[in-house]
Amino acid sequence: MKHVVILFLTLFILASCTNSTKSDKKLIEITGVDATLTPGDDFYRFANGKWYDSVSIPASQAGVGAYMFMNYPQRMRLQGILDSVSRGEHPKGSIEQKVGDFYASGMDTATINKRGYEPIKPTLASIDAITDVTSLMTFVANQIKVNNSSIMAFGVGPDDKNSSMNIAHAYQTGLGLPDRDYYFKSDSSVVAIQDAYKTYLTTLFQLTGSSAATAKEDAETVYEIDKQLADSHRTRVERRDVIANYNMMAITDLKNTQPNIGWAKFLEQLDAQTDSIDIGQPAYYDKLNTLLKSTPINAWKLYLKANTIETYASDLSQPFVDAAFDFTKVISGQAVQKLRGEIMASAVDNYLGEALGQLYVKKYFPERAKERMLDLVNNIQKAYAVRIDKLEWMSDSTKIKAKEKLSAMTKKIGYPDKWKDYDNVQISRDTYFENIVSAAAASYERELAKLGKPVDRSEWYTTPSTVTAYNNPSANEIVFPAGILQSPYFDNDADDALNYGGIGMVIGHEITHTFDDQGAQYDKDGNVKDWWTKDDYAKFKSRIQQVIDQYSTFTVLDSLHIKGDMTVGENTADIAGIAVAYDAFKMTKQGQDSTKVGEFTPDQRFFLSIARIWKVKMKDEFLRLWINNNPHSPPVWRVNGPLMNSTPFYNAFDVKPEDKMFLSKEDRITIW
Structure with missing residues (x-):
């Protein structure tokens, strides 16, 4: 009877995922592939090599490309909004007035320089x-x-x-x-x-x-x-x-x-x-x-x-800004300071993020993109349930608990349903430092007001314009701000191969954080509670150790290796995220087809999309900083690492035993 139920569930999911797939998507050409390389030797370079060898890192940045470096062009978008809103006349107390005047006060470097360090003299x-x-x-x-x-x-x-x-x-x-x-x-x-x-x-x-x-x-x-x-x-x-x-x-x-x-x-x-x-x-x-x-x-x-x-x-006069940058330069390798407009776009996002977010969403995030994104999340969530059912190492009782947790997950997409209130933030066009202090004080009061009160599950912990996604284990939620819902991660008009390989991989990654070495210790309600059988948890930990051991062998810079025990959560999420995104893709009409689009099959487009979303080039200094402090593996290993463990990738690109990325089937890691 159990197998009949699972088969029925699988067929139901297959039907629901297939039916939700739009057929009128544009088919975007994939460019920049270095066809002189063997995909199974270094897929990251195969997919991105031409771009990597030709692109230059802007002097004001520590790196260029996708992922966190998408915040550079994103700040240009925000700066465009801020330039416009700061020039207009707006009702006092409106978000346009506060956002515009905050930005204008920070752009007034003449006044800031004239004040020197006068603003902090009372504190000193x-x-x-x-x-x-x-x-x-x-x-x-x-x-x-x-x-x-x-x-x-x-x-x-x-x-x-x-x-x-x-x-x-x-x-x-x-x-x-x-x-x-x-x-x-x-x-x-x-x-x-x-x-x-x-x-x-x-x-x-x-x-x-x-x-x-x-x-x-x-x-x-x-x-x-x-x-x-x-x-x-x-x-x-x-x-x-x-x-x-x-x-x-x-x-x-x-x-x-x-x-x-x-x-x-x-x-x-x-x-x-x-x-x-x-x-x-x-x-x-x-x-x-x-x-x-x-x-x-x-x-x-x-x-x-x-x-x-x-x-x-x-936030003080130029000599202080220069001193701070001289230190930053040594750590990150960034050659010159960012332009003031870019700096202020980040500052407004930091202090008045959801006010600016309202303006950003209005201009750049259509409602239909939110609907499409929800389809993708739901489909990958369904595919995850099937993967849990198929796990050979997990007992039925723990599978039930895992699927209950998966089903209870909250999904937040684009922007909050309820925006933060900035009524008690006082903003003036000629007092940048005081504006910062007022915004910071309001943020503290907002935080303090929560003490001893029930948790507001509608609250967001990032701004809508930020290029990121996160999993919050204490709320059992996954969050995808509008900022990341753009190319190369997401294109509302692109074919399924690109979207499932792009944002689909990110969705699978964030869901997996619910079941990584840390997230697995929280129950469906977000409480630290043991919901595993003792034997299942021991098996789970042994697989986590496989991830630690494997990634610890990967070399990044000179003799510098990935810290497998520090990055294990993110690496686990990458491995499983790709696996479940692929499963969900195969439930779509395009995923079940093998007709080439240009040079590549749908499966190949899926994996090339994964490589595109981690397309990054960075300074050695910043890469060294990353290895020592970032819980994520560097971009090259966010591609090659999980794909070494993906049998569908081997099939899509005919990876052979003599290829450098090849692992025997018994050495490929499967956790979820």
């Missing part, structure tokens, strides 16, 4: 007035309210074990370099970044009045505090442990274990009414508690000054 004076740890913590709390965080990282969000309620959270923080490991490595590339950071700190102190000698000495003091804090940080791999990074603690207990922090008073000054807090990484706060007592107060004051100037450097 407040630091000078600190006399002890108590007044230091008061300063820290007050600055969190305007997004100038330093040694304490406070936020409000869902409780991992009761996802319907918002609670207070604290995380490790306090570093000026990208990650803890930068303070302890001694290879030349990292030492160069350490030196550049110290130079940056020295320059910031000089720009605010210190002599060269004093500034250099003060920079060393700040760096040493940074390094001591870094020593307590968990690594990026350790932070993947969901259970270890959930530590609910009573404020009364923290009074005894971390008395120097003064949690009760600190939370009171934040206006945060709570008797408990989830501390993600307790060792950091243990170390901070010790350092607050052992480090001289004057050293802490230097640290807070450096942190404040760093926070606002890019």
Whole structure:
């Protein structure tokens, strides 16, 4: 009886997916393929080689192409909107007025340069007035309210074990370099970044009045505090442990274990009414508690000054902007500064993102694209259910739980149903710095208002114009903003091969995060809860280890390898995302056909589309930064890695044992 039910379900899904496919799609020609290469040796280069060898990275960017570098042309779109809206007259308090005036205030570099660092002098004076740890913590709390965080990282969000309620959270923080490991490595590339950071700190102190000698000495003091804090940080791999990074603690207990922090008073000054807090990484706060007592107060004051100037450097006069860029240049390899319009497009998106998002969606995102995208998501979700049913390693009882979780998933596409309110943000055309502070304060108040309240499942955690997609395990939701719903990911008028290989792969990827090494620990309601049988979970973990082991062998730059244990979640999502997108594609009319479109079959177009969405060229410095900090594999391995494990890819391009990407069937990884 069980097999009959599964067969019926498969036939039903096949029919529903096929019927939903439009037949009037344009067939886009695929160009840029380097036919001199063998697809099975390096498919990324085969698909993108001509483009890669001919494209130049703009001097103002660290890379060019798709994925995160699509935000560059996207910012040009936003800048066009902002240029237009900032020139018009709009009712005071309207989103057009606030967005336009914010942009105009940031474009007024003459006024910004004239003010120098005048806007932060009151904050620096407040630091000078600190006399002890108590007044230091008061300063820290007050600055969190305007997004100038330093040694304490406070936020409000869902409780991992009761996802319907918002609670207070604290995380490790306090570093000026990208990650803890930068303070302890001694290879030349990292030492160069350490030196550049110290130079940056020295320059910031000089720009605010210190002599060269004093500034250099003060920079060393700040760096040493940074390094001591870094020593307590968990690594990026350790932070993947969901259970270890959930530590609910009573404020009364923290009074005894971390008395120097003064949690009760600190939370009171934040206006945060709570008797408990989830501390993600307790060792950091243990170390901070010790350092607050052992480090001289004057050293802490230097640290807070450096942190404040760093926070606002890019919002002050040109010398501060230049200093910040000199440091960025060493880390990323970016040759010249971005144009002011591009910088301001990002700033408006950061501070007034859903206000700008309304203008963006109105101009660039038609409702019919949302409908088509929902079809794709539904079809891939159905195909995923079939894959779960076919898993040989999973028991029937766990399959039922997995499909319940899959079915309960919330799908958000394009833009929020309910927009954020910016009524309490005060924006003027001639006070850029104050505009930033007002927007930051409003954001904090919005966050604080959620504390102790039920979670609003309609809330978005990215702006509609951002080129991204995400999975939120505590809400069991997948989110696809309007920003990513454009070529090469999605084209409402393109054929199914391109859309299923493009945005379809991304949809499958985001669904899989529900079932990766972290997401698999959350139940269908978004709570951290064990829904597996013990034997099934052991089998699942063994497959996760296969992904870690395989990707750890991939070389990226010189002898630099992918960090398999840091990127395992994203790699798992890539492998399964492609597999389920292909299954869904095969349920469409085009997917069941073998007629060539130009030079390529539908299956070949599907896989070429995958390679196109990760078409990226970047500076070596940025690639090195990526490998050390980004949980995603570099683009070349987001293509070649999962395709090495895809038997349909082998069939589509006749991959042979002598080809470099070839793996024997028993070595190809299948998780979902």
